[in-house]
Amino acid sequence: MLLYESKFPGLYLSHSIDRHPEQLSFAMHLHSNMEMYFFVSGKARYHVEGNEYELSSGSLLLMRQNESHFTNLLEDSPYERYVLNFSPSILDSIDPEHRLLAPFNDRALGCDNLYKPSDLSGISALSCVKAMCIASDDPYAKRLAIMSNLLPLLQELCNSFAKRKQPDLQSSIAGQITAYINEHLFERLTVESISNHFFMSVSQVERIFKKATHASVWQYVTAKRLAAARVKIENGVPAYAACEECAFGDYSSFYRAYVKAYGEGPGSFKKIK
Numbered sequence: 001m002l003l004y005e006s007k008f009p010g011l012y013l014s015h016s017i018d019r020h021p022e023q024l025s026f027a028m029h030l031h032s033n034m035e036m037y038f039f040v041s042g043k044a045r046y047h048v049e050g051n052e053y054e055l056s057s058g059s060l061l062l063m064r065q066n067e068s069h070f071t072n073l074l075e076d077s078p079y080e081r082y083v084l085n086f087s088p089s090i091l092d093s094i095d096p097e098h099r100l101l102a103p104f105n106d107r108a109l110g111c112d113n114l115y116k117p118s119d120l121s122g123i124s125a126l127s128c129v130k131a132m133c134i135a136s137d138d139p140y141a142k143r144l145a146i147m148s149n150l151l152p153l154l155q156e157l158c159n160s161f162a163k164r165k166q167p168d169l170q171s172s173i174a175g176q177i178t179a180y181i182n183e184h185l186f187e188r189l190t191v192e193s194i195s196n197h198f199f200m201s202v203s204q205v206e207r208i209f210k211k212a213t214h215a216s217v218w219q220y221v222t223a224k225r226l227a228a229a230r231v232k233i234e235n236g237v238p239a240y241a242a243c244e245e246c247a248f249g250d251y252s253s254f255y256r257a258y259v260k261a262y263g264e265g266p267g268s269f270k271k272i273k
Contacts, residue, residue: 001016001017001018002014002016003015004133006142006143008139008143009087010033010086010087011143011146012083012084012085013082013084013085013129013146014083015080015081015082016082016083018079021073021078021079022073026070027070027214028068028070028220028223030063030066030223030224031063031085032066032227033065033085033087034062034064034087034104035063035069036061036062036083037062037063037083038060038082038125038126038129039055039056039060040080040081040126041057041077041078041079042055043074043077044071044073045072045074046059046061046069046070046071047071048061048063048069048109048113049109049182050110051113051174051175051212056116057126058116058125058126059114059117060115060120060126062103062113062157063113064104065227066224066227066231067113068220068224070213070214082130082133084132084146090147094151099158100155102161103157108179109178109179110175112161115157119160120156120157121156122156122159123152123156128149128152128153132150173208174212177194177205177217178212178220180194185221185224185247186228186246191205205217225246225247226258226261229242229245229246229266230258230262230266232245233266239251239266243255243266
């Protein structure tokens with residue numbers, strides 16, 4: 001159930017609760033924008049790029065552009081959360097160097113995503129996002145409420161991030177596999193080549209990967225390549241060139257996969273501009 005929603009160019013905020021959540025509704029996905037996920041209640045774990053996080057009320061997770069994630073629901077209890085998606089460009093006028101995005105960008109994939117209430121000494125993440133959700137018919141006031149609460153939250157996250165010791169990505173075999181895939185994403189990748197690299201069978205790799213990401217290896221690779229192509233196209237790269245640069249075999253296959261994933265052809269960004 002959607003309790004609150006605000007939509008602006010490069011900015012989206014929602015507050016939702018599912019009284020009887022179904023796991024199928026929370027599949028692996030990724031975004032072309034930054035995401036802040038605020039957990040309120042329920043019984044769940046959060047997975048980012050093959051690594052798992054325990055959730056408690058007030059937990060905040062940060063996902064950068066195209067960082068895969070999903071919620072793993074552990075029981076049928078009310079599941080409440082806030083989600084804020086934003087384009088880095090909304091900070092261009094006040095932070096052109098994007099230093100406020102260090103907690104999103106300056107870390108390994110799937111690592112250091114979680115912030116607990118105790119990690120933020122000067123501010124409450126949950127209080128900030130609640131203050132963003134104002135009851136108003138004035139779009140300017142609604143956007144202002146989001147931005148005026150987002151900026152101090154980002155600053156507090158930067159302070160906390162600067163004090164952290166970066167974790168070791170090698171702690172999880174699933175994390176190692178996702179790191180290897182992303183390192184070689186635009187090369188000639190097969191499940192067999194990945195399995196050989198880790199001295200494992202294909203079935204072992206698929207089983208470990210599926211459990212950690214809720215996607216097969218090839219579903220993950222395709223989603224990552226499509227997301228990268230989408231960013232290129234949005235930035236003006238021709239669709240044919242983006243297809244080739246992102247290691248798709250032929251344009252017709254790329255086009256079909258793109259439409260299936262985004263509900264529109266890869267020429268849509270050019271038409272909008």
